[in-house]
Each structure stands twice: as structure tokens, then as C-alpha cells.
Amino acid sequence: MANTENSIDIGVVGLLRWGWRQLTSMRTALILLMLLGVAAIPGSLFPQRSQEPQKVDQYFAHDPSLAHWMDRLRLFNVYASPWFSAIYLLLFISLIGCVLPRTFTHLRAIGKKPPLTPKNLDRMEGHRIIASADTAASFELARKWLKKNRYRLRIQDGSISAEKGYLRETGNLMFHLSLILILVGVALGSLFGMKGETILNVGDRFINTPTSYDTITYGKFQGQGTLIPFALTATDFAAKYDPITGQPTDYTLTTSVENPIGSTPKKIIIKVNKPLTYGSTKIYLQANGYSPIVTIRDKTGAVVFNGPTIFLPQDSDLTSVGAIKEPDMTPQIGFIGTFLPTAQMNMKRGGFSSYPEVLNPELLLSAWKGNLGLDSGTPQSVYQLNTAAMKEIGIKALLLGDTYNFGEGSITFTGWKSWVNLQIVEDPGKMYALFGAIFAILGLLISLFTRQRRIWVRVGSEIEIAGLAKNGIPGLDKELEDLARALSGSKEEQK
């Protein structure tokens, strides 16, 4: 918004140049904002590595050369791509370049009086001439009326210049400065944050060190070893389901937490919408599933393995698959397993689970012998069996307590445990983003609902009034009418 009082000083050319610069910088900021919106679109249409890595893999499997090119354009990683970051950073700079000078201008303007009354009021909006017998009394009346209506006044010789609605620009600037604060918060979070995930069987203890995590990523400037020294034991996990639809209705994880390690453990309950919070670090309950417990014995009957193995759920009824690997037997033994919490069979799907709770558990196994390939040096998934150097030796469906003798030994299905997936996130920037968001809304409300306008009154042989509504906001005419009525009312009193 141009401040007319400045423009008078710098002349017409200066005004044009100043106006042009103002317009272009604003325009640049706007174009960048629009561009950010457009650039966000591909990320919603193509699968993103950070959200759906399996779907990205499908693209690569389906058309490798196309997927390769899409990957080079960072289409599977839009929001971390150089071109997206470039727009984001440019917008950031442009916003600062646009808003900061205006903030200083506005701060200076706050203390100032309204500009002088223009020479030709008849060029302004709602120009009216009111006859008056006693101009001095009318002048006083106008002054009082404007004061009462919260106008800021500048009394001159024979005229009043009045303005109200400075808050509009205040709110406007507050909104834009808050947006910068949000961007700062986002940047801080990605530069100094940490995010890690771990899967924990009920009964297991998690110690918050980098090696305890299944995956962990740090922000660019976040050093390792700054993790909060806590230990957490999952003591109980309860899932409730709607008996008709099988939809989950509640997950409750009971934990025993030592913070710092070695202190007296505290019982803490974590739910989906109730993460555990330590400062800017939060611990979330993200997913859950089942770990079937098996006992494996060798030919002599000696126990070589006894414990739970984490299986990954494949559907909403928690049909879960996983791999049990036994490298210490000769030959090495592996099982590909499917755990069905509530087992059912049909011709089309074979064995599947029909309800997510454990009501009729069954473990389907296929046994393999040979080389598990664990020593080959290439990392392999703990949930999958690499059968390249193995031979299938049998399949079996086990009910609870059943034993399957696969020739090289035996496996007994003895029970199950629940596991939970904990996500541990540190985001030191989010408070800035939150405050930015709150101030942004406040600023927006102030700027959109404050009406900024000027009214001028000049007293000569008669009274002249006129006004100016910034941004063409309606309501000025009514106010001028009210003022006119107040002024002509004074005339009647005198009669």
C-alpha cells in the first residue's frame, strides 16, 4: 500500500520507480507462491519415497527406463528435490525482501499524523457540500464526531484530515512475518531434527541410542549422540476392534520408562493421539502387529531357538508374513511364514485372517534348507527369506501347540506376542511453526476485518467533506452520510 505522504517528497519519477519496484517485488513473491503450489502437484500424483516406497519400486519394476528418468527429475522425491527447494528458498528471500521494508515504513507511519488535506476534495470519493451558518461550530462538531468514531486527526487551518484503520497494515505485516516464522520453523526442523523408528515386541526394552533403531535419519546439522538418554519397556499392548466391521477402535500401549536410564521407572500410557513427550522429542505409537513364538529343535531334540519373530501385517485383518531364519543349524534352515490371527480358508484365497484379534491362530510355514546367504555381505531383509541357495523341504499349517517335523529337526508353534512400531521424532522447529501459525491467523483476521479509510473536512463558506476507502472496501459512503447528517443536524439546532 503506497503511502502518499512519501510520494510527494520524491517526485513523479521517483514515485513511479518506487511503485514499480514495489509492484515487481510483490509480484515476484506472488508468482513464487503460485509456483510453489504448482510444484507441489506432482508429489500428490506420483508415489513419494518418503511415504510409499513400495509403490515407487512398482514404477521401477514396470518401466525401469521411465522410472529412471522420473527419478532423475526427482519426481519420487518432490518435496526434497533441488527445484522444489529452490522455489521455497527464493520465496523465503522474496518474502523477506517484500515484507521487511514495509514493516519499517509502517512502524514510522504509526507515529505520524494523517497526511494533509488534499487541495481538490471534489475529486475524492463521496464528496459532499453541506450548507452551514456557523462554520466554527460545524468544524468543532466534525472534530468531535471523528474523534468519537476513533479517527486519528490532523487539524489544519480550516480543515481536518482524519484516518483510521492503521491496524489493517499491522495485521497484514503480522501475517506475512508469521509466514516467515513458519518457514524458519520448517527449516530448523529439517536441519536440526531427528526421526527414527523401531519395532518392539511386548516385554522388550528399548534403549534410546542410535544402534537401537531400525531406521534413523538426522537433520543436516544434527549431530549424533544428542539423543535423550531414556529406556522404555513395552509392558502391555491392547487393541480393541469393532466386532462387526473389524475396524480398530482403540490402541493402548502401556510402557515403563526410565529417564534417565537407571532412574525409577514410571508407568506411562501411549496412544495414537497421545504421544510421550520429552521437550521437543516425541515418541509415537505408529503401527502394530504380531510376532508368532516358535521353538526350533535340532535332530537331537536340543532347543536351538525359542522366541518371537516379528511378522509384518498385509491387510486390515492382520494376515502377517515373515521369515524365521536359523543359521546355527547345518544345513541352515529357514521358514517363510504366514500368521493368521483368526484363520479361515477358502478356495480362492487359501488361508487368510478374517478378524484382526487372535481368536483362532494358525501359522502356515514352508520350510527351506541350504544357505541363508547371511554371510554374502549384501544386506537382506529380516522379513524375507533369500531362497536363491535354498531348497523347499515341506509345507505345514500349525495350530497352537502343533509341532512340525521337517526332517532336519522340528518346529513348535507355542504362542504369539504383539509388537508395536514406535516412531521417535525430534523437531526443535515446530514451536516456531506453531507460533507462526497462530500469529498468522490473528494477523489475517485483523487485516481482513479492519477497514482503513480517510475522511477530510474543509470549512470555508460552506462545509466540504470527502473520503477515501483503501482497497475499495465498502462502508465509506455510509460513514460520510452519517457525518453529513451530524453536521446538518447542527444547523437545525441553530434555527
Add this chain to the structure above:
Amino acid sequence: MNSIQLATFSNHAIYACLAIFAVAFVAHTIEVAWSVRNVPGQTKTEFEFTRTDRAGRIGTAMMILGFLVLLIAVTARGMSAHRVPWGNMYEFSITGALTLTGAYLFALAKYKLRWLGLPVSLATLLTLGTAITVLYRPSEQLVPALKSPWLALHVSAAIISGGVFLVANLVAATYLWMDAIEKKGPRPTWAAKIPSLESLDQLSYRLIAFVFPLWTFAIIAGAIWAESAWGKYWGWDPKETWAFITWVAYAAYLHARVTVGWRGKRAAWLCIFAGSTFLFNYIYINIWGTGLHTYSGL
């Protein structure tokens, strides 16, 4: 009444609403169609709404009745599931229809807007019809991620904003239509009752200026909620992304009007563009999209 009875009652109330809004629609049609009469001695026709005032009043009465019955239906639906009735797309839709008729009736009390009754009753009918036939889901409890006080704040803000965006779009479309007609000459009689171009232009701007902070709030409330449910306040989930795109589009609209001075046709097109990003989000992303916001139940 127990949950199942309440849910059944709610469904019956929705069917009743369909009938009531159908009557309202017919009444509004009669109001417009029967008011056309020939000007004696000329080939011109003109509108005389005094002749069909009764039909118009019946239409308004039906709209009020429909609104009340719909309010009961939505409330019963919520009570049957012991929560706010915004758990899936069926529930969003019936609540959306409620806010749409509510917004129309609210505006009707202040302005002479009865001409909007025809499109509003039609839109409500279509929304409710689609909801009960295509989008219907039995009443059930919420999944754990949705169990949060933020559901009420985030979703209500989003639904109200959406309703107002759509009304603003209707107004902007009317502007473009009237503009095209006025280019060819004076308005025909049937269009005489529609407000002037200038008022239409102002109205769509005011609606958006009013609802933009609410939309901003809906996004921020969603972010705060996501922070506690999903572990990050912004994850570029498809729905989030499109909510952001809508926000950017309306921000551009407001800047174009306030600082660059866009009015009329260009502003109306920009308004429609911004509104369609919202519709795309509601329809496409809800039904065919992926991501964490998949609560439509479809």
C-alpha cells in the same frame, strides 16, 4: 433409542429430507417458470414474481423444514456413533448439505436472495442423493487416529470453508454468465432479478475474504492434529498438498484483488480456479487418492 435405532432413524430422516428438498426445488421452479408473462402488445416477456410469490414462500418454508430435518438427521447420526458425525465421506456430505442450506437461509434473512433457492435446493438434493446411494456407510466407531478433539475443529472448519468456497464459485459463475449476456445487450427478463454484476463481484470477494482465515485455521488445526497423531505436522500427504494448493490459489486471488486491483471477469475466473482445486481435493483425492487421509470409507 440405542445406536442402531438412532442410525436407522437418521437414515429415514435423510430420505425425508430428499422428499422435502424435492418439493422445495419444484416450488422454486414454479416460482421462476410461472412468473414469466408476455408484455401486452409486445413480443417481449417479463417476470412478475408477485404472481408466484406463494410458490416462492412455499419453497423457502420447505428449505427451512428441510434444514431442520437434516439437522436432526446429522445429529442422530453423530449420537448413534457417540461422536461428531464426520467420520467418512457419507457423513461429510450430509453435513456439507446442512451447511450449504444453512448458509443460504442465513444469507436469505439478510439479503434478497430467493433466486438462489433454485440452485441451492438442486445442489442439496444431488449431494444428499449421492450420499445415501453411493457414499453410504453404516454408522460405526472411529479408528484410533481420528479420536481426537481436533476432529471437531479441523473438520468443521474444513466443511464450512468448503461450503462457502462453493457458494463463492456459484456466484462467480453467475457473474461470468451475466457478463456474457450483458455483452450482447440488456438482460432478458428471467435474469432481471439476479443482482448487478458489481454486487456479484463484491459478493464473491466478501465470501472469500470471510472464509480464507477459516480455511487457514482448518489447515493449521490439521497440522497440530497430525503432529500428535502421525508424528509430523506436515507430511505432504496428497490431501495436505491439495489443501495447500487451494490456500495458495485463494491467497493469490486476495492479492490480485487487493494489491493488483483485479475485478470482474479475471477475478471470477481465478475464484473458480481456486474453488476447483478444493473440489478436486474433495472428490478425486478422497476417492482415488492415497495417503493418510483415507477416511472416506470407499
